[in-house]
Amino acid sequence: MTVIQLLVFYKVQNKSKLAKKLNVCRSTITGWEKNGIPPRTQATFEVLTNGKLKADRQALAP
DSSP states (O other): OOHHHHHHHTTOSSHHHHHHHHTSOHHHHHHHHHHOOOHHHHHHHHHHTTTSSOOOHHHHOO
């Protein structure tokens, strides 16, 4: 999953609004863009969205 997918899913226009919607710092969103969304966070989003957003299964593998 990518930050772009989160922006689209949550219907926000920019990273600042996404950060506010997710209750995280904007720097967290920037970090996700640079380094990818952490596997556990992706799994959480998949559960919270009832599977509408999909975690990267390769990132979840040990």
